[in-house]
Amino acid sequence: MTDRLAALASGARFGKFASVGVVGAMFDLTVSSILIIGFGVVGEIAKLVGAEVAIMVMFVINDRWTFAGAGADYFTAKVRRFLKSNFVRSGGLAVQVLVVRALREVPVSIPVFGIDLWQLIPLPIAIAASMFLNYVAESLFTWRITARSSQR
Numbered sequence: 001m002t003d004r005l006a007a008l009a010s011g012a013r014f015g016k017f018a019s020v021g022v023v024g025a026m027f028d029l030t031v032s033s034i035l036i037i038g039f040g041v042v043g044e045i046a047k048l049v050g051a052e053v054a055i056m057v058m059f060v061i062n063d064r065w066t067f068a069g070a071g072a073d074y075f076t077a078k079v080r081r082f083l084k085s086n087f088v089r090s091g092g093l094a095v096q097v098l099v100v101r102a103l104r105e106v107p108v109s110i111p112v113f114g115i116d117l118w119q120l121i122p123l124p125i126a127i128a129a130s131m132f133l134n135y136v137a138e139s140l141f142t143w144r145i146t147a148r149s150s151q152r
Contacts, residue, residue, distance in 0.1 A: 016065060017135050018131070018135075020065070020066055021058065023061060025124065027053050028123070029050065031049060032046040032047055032051075033046075033050075036120065037120075043100050043101075044100055050123075081142055088134075092130035092133045092134040092137070099122060100122045100126050103126075104122060
């Protein structure tokens with residue numbers, strides 16, 4: 001197994017990444033749901049805004065915890081990683097938007113207290129669909145992990 005594949009197989013790192021993902025999902029779902037239910041924003045647009053808020057929150061936590069020590073600590077290096085993270089996660093975000101769009105086209109309605117829950121159900125499904133893509137891309141391209149960095 002190559003250094004990078006061994007590093008990707010780190011259960012501890014993946015566990016941290018998934019935990020941070022839960023925090024990000026809470027931000028994403030909260031912002032997206034408020035935009036959809038409270039302001040009538042279309043699901044795909046709400047998803048984009050919610051995801052960007054989540055990406056910012058997750059970057060900070062991942063940089064300080066999940067991938068601590070995997071990158072230089074000076075300001076310009078962090079800004080570069082943040083921009084890289086946004087670029088890399090655009091693939092995962094594209095997957096999310098496509099999932100939301102596809103599921104929004106399904107002729108289902110689940111009315112509860114005057115709210116159609118079917119507008120919200122695609123959001124967590126979309127997040128789950130992009131999780132592994134984001135883990136691999138962030139590990140390899142944003143923080144450039146190797147087996148040596150997985151020992152930390």
